[in-house]
Amino acid sequence: MTPPLAKRNTNFGEWFRKVLVEAGILDYRYPIKGCGVWLPYGFQIRRMVTNLLRDLHDKSGHEEVLFPIMVTEPNLRKEASHIKDFENEVFWVTHGGRKPLKIRYALRPTSETAMYPMFKLWIRSHADLPIKMYQIGSVFRYETKTTRPIIRVREVTTFKEAHTCHATLEEAEEQVSEAIGIYKRFFDACGVPYLISRRPDWDKFPGSLYSVAFDVLMPDGRTMQSGTIHNLGKNFSTVFDITYEASNGEHENVCQTCYGISERGIGAQLSVHGDDNGVVLIPNLAPTQVVIIPIPDKEVMPSILAVSETVAEKLSDSGFRVKVDKREELTPGAKFFYWELRGVPIRIEIGPRDIKKKQAIVVRRDTFEKKACVLDDLPLEVRQIVEQMSTDMRTKAWSWMNSRIFRVDTLEKAKGILAKKGGIVEVFWCGTEDCGHGLEQVNAKLLGVPIDIEEKTEGRCASCGKKASSLVRLAIAY
Ligand code: A5A
Ligand code: ZN
Numbered sequence: 001m002t003p004p005l006a007k008r009n010t011n012f013g014e015w016f017r018k019v020l021v022e023a024g025i026l027d028y029r030y031p032i033k034g035c036g037v038w039l040p041y042g043f044q045i046r047r048m049v050t051n052l053l054r055d056l057h058d059k060s061g062h063e064e065v066l067f068p069i070m071v072t073e074p075n076l077r078k079e080a081s082h083i084k085d086f087e088n089e090v091f092w093v094t095h096g097g098r099k100p101l102k103i104r105y106a107l108r109p110t111s112e113t114a115m116y117p118m119f120k121l122w123i124r125s126h127a128d129l130p131i132k133m134y135q136i137g138s139v140f141r142y143e144t145k146t147t148r149p150i151i152r153v154r155e156v157t158t159f160k161e162a163h164t165c166h167a168t169l170e171e172a173e174e175q176v177s178e179a180i181g182i183y184k185r186f187f188d189a190c191g192v193p194y195l196i197s198r199r200p201d202w203d204k205f206p207g208s209l210y211s212v213a214f215d216v217l218m219p220d221g222r223t224m225q226s227g228t229i230h231n232l233g234k235n236f237s238t239v240f241d242i243t244y245e246a247s248n249g250e251h252e253n254v255c256q257t258c259y260g261i262s263e264r265g266i267g268a269q270l271s272v273h274g275d276d277n278g279v280v281l282i283p284n285l286a287p288t289q290v291v292i293i294p295i296p297d298k299e300v301m302p303s304i305l306a307v308s309e310t311v312a313e314k315l316s317d318s319g320f321r322v323k324v325d326k327r328e329e330l331t332p333g334a335k336f337f338y339w340e341l342r343g344v345p346i347r348i349e350i351g352p353r354d355i356k357k358k359q360a361i362v363v364r365r366d367t368f369e370k371k372a373c374v375l376d377d378l379p380l381e382v383r384q385i386v387e388q389m390s391t392d393m394r395t396k397a398w399s400w401m402n403s404r405i406f407r408v409d410t411l412e413k414a415k416g417i418l419a420k421k422g423g424i425v426e427v428f429w430c431g432t433e434d435c436g437h438g439l440e441q442v443n444a445k446l447l448g449v450p451i452d453i454e455e456k457t458e459g460r461c462a463s464c465g466k467k468a469s470s471l472v473r474l475a476i477a478y
Contacts, residue, residue, distance in 0.1 A: 005341075008276055012220040016271060017149065023279050023341045025270070026149055034147040034154025041342060044287035046158060049266050050136055052189055052285065053160045056182050062132045062162055067114045069138065070105040075113045078239045082112065085206035089141045091154075107140035112207065112232075112258065115163050116240040123254060125245045126167055130175070134162035150267035151224060151478055158263040165237070165254040167244065172231055172255035176212065179229045179259040180451075183214055186227070186261065190269040191282040191394040192216055193401040194226065195424065197448035197473055200436050205258075209233040215447055215475070216268040217401045221422015223447065223475040226268050229259040272397050273366075279343030280366050282393055283386045290315055290382060291339045292324045292360075295332050295351030308350050311360065311378055318379040320386075340365065345389060346382060364389050366396075407471075411462050414474060415442040424475045426450070428459030428468030438463035439474060447473040 005022065006014035020026040025042030038046055054064065070093060077083045086109045093105040108114050119131060139159045143152050162179065166172045180196065187194045194214045204211040208230035215223040237243070237253040246252050273280040283289050292312055294304045305326065312322045323344075325335050332349070339347060349361040354372075362371045362381060366389055373381040404423030408414050414425045425444070429435060436446050439462060449470045459468045 005276060005278060008219055008274055012218065012271070013148075015219075015274070015276075016151075016267075019270065019274060019278055019341075020149055023343070025279075028149040032154070034143060034152075036149050036153065038157070041287070045281070045285070046263070046266060048285045048287055049190075050158065050160070053136065053186065053261065053265075056185055057134045057160075057162060060132075060178060060182055062134045064135065065133045066135050066137065067108075067111055067118070069108055069140075071108050071111075071114045073104045073106060075117055076106045078113060079207045079236055082207035082236075086110075086141075089143065091140045091142055109141045110139055110159075110258075110260070111135070111161055112163070112236055116236050116242060116256075119163075119165055119254075120240055120242045123165060123242055123244050126247065129165060129167050129244060129254065130171065131165040132162065132175075133164070134160060136160045148478075150263045150270075153263070156262045158266065159260060160262070161258060161260040163256065163258045165242065165256050167246070167252070167254065169233065169255045172233070172257050175257045176229055176231050179257065180212060183227045183229065183259070183261065186265065187214065187216075187268075188394075189282075189284060190265065191390065191397055192226075192268045192272050193394075193398040195223070195401075195447065195450065195473060196452040198451050199228075199448040200433070200446050200472075202433060202436070203446070203448070205230040207232060207235050209235070212451060213448065215473075215477070216264075216272065217404060217424065217475075218268075218271050218478070219274075221404065221476065222478050223424065223445075224264060224268060224478040226264045227259070227261040230257060232256040232258060273393055274343070275366075277337075278341035280393070281343035281345060283345040283390050286343065286345050287321060288323045288339075288342075288344050289320050289386065290322045290346040290348060291335075291344045292322065292348045292350065293332055293335050293339075294324070294326065295349055295354075297352040300352045300355055304350055304352065304355055307355060307375070311348065311350070311375065314379055315382060318383070320379075320382065345386060348378070348382075366393055409459070409462060411439065411442055414439075414444070414462065418442055418444050418474065418476055422476055424473055426471050426473055427462035428457075429470060429472040430461035430464055430466045431469040432464075435461055435463035436472075439472065442474060443476065444474040445477040447475055447477070449473075 005018050008015040024039045026036045028036040091107040139156045164175050199211040212229045214227040216226045234253040242254050243251040292308045294308045308324045312324045315322045345365050347363040358375050359372050362373050406417050407426045461468045
């Protein structure tokens, strides 16, 4: 038997690393720092997530494309603030065989500078707009902060980035709203709670007008930026000369947006829903939703197996992804452990006594609640349990996060809370950069101004005491 995992709530880092390996998700021992191997089961989970992303983008009028991984150095350098921030994170291709390249290539750290020279060729008139494209692939960042599997990698293998071009800034603004909606739907489908904040100016995406971020609270009380949406205005279209001919015959630069989600979207759900027994997958994203475990018995074994197969067939006819674990070398206990670790939402046990009673035992992965169900009713019963489980997982995750949001009026209080339990602290802010950095003195990052809170409350800046212009969120961030 494999040794137990670390405790998720008290030793999250260790738990996460172990669960990835033990559950067959990702092997991080690849001999290049920041690179890992998606294992077969991890790849299945990844595929569920990328399929969801594809679906959400396709349905909202985005088209999938694939650009080359290399970008020429002159193109990478075109937008000054973009290259200024990415300069230290770029992997360079300097040679072709033995010959030094005349023009160096960068492995894309993100794809603006790969895509936009092509957008220039594709856009002529108003009729070519809007452009809404996305791709899913690898980007490379020579991260200098501590790397961690999935959470901070140097080859980001599951980088979904969307890029759009519009005639006007208003349309780009509308696109930002649409993207926020798409990301909400994404995290809602994952059952992962989030905060949406407008990043302060000093933390926006290099080359953008402003950035909006989705932050997820991790079990250790730190937040992880798990998706970002940027309004690029005309910053890139000016330097890449992307124009369209407006109805008055004038050539105008397009307005652009881009937004990205990476494997952090996978890491977030593994972390938020997991427990000391391993992963707990939300049913709609579980590669296997139901596992049937025949409980061996010498006399009735053939019929137990036959019933298991019939049940599996019925459930898969009803649209479930089902497996029967017929391995003879493992005890039922070892099989329970195996599938619990992998987070399969529903386990069905069928033993000799169940056969006699024409029933099966259905067990929920999140609560381990057991229910004896009549064989004929299984499709209906499983449907109900799966629905209840999905709702419960979402509710539990949201109330856990909400219980860790604290509103305070002084920096001392903020500091005390963050040091003790992490979580998210909301304070008032006058909006100046000086005070923003002042607030960050509590050893936290300013996540930004909430854009998911409607209420307008009056208050005083927790740094200077002057009248505040908004609330702002602080957290210890990954
Ligand atoms: N072109 C835009 C979309 C862009 O690159 N935005 S971004 O830099 O903010 O990255 C998008 C998302 O990718 C981030 O919000 C973060 O969730 C994820 N990400 C960035 N660097 C990462 C890394 N080293 N490992 C894993 N995920 C990363
Ligand atoms: Zn202030």
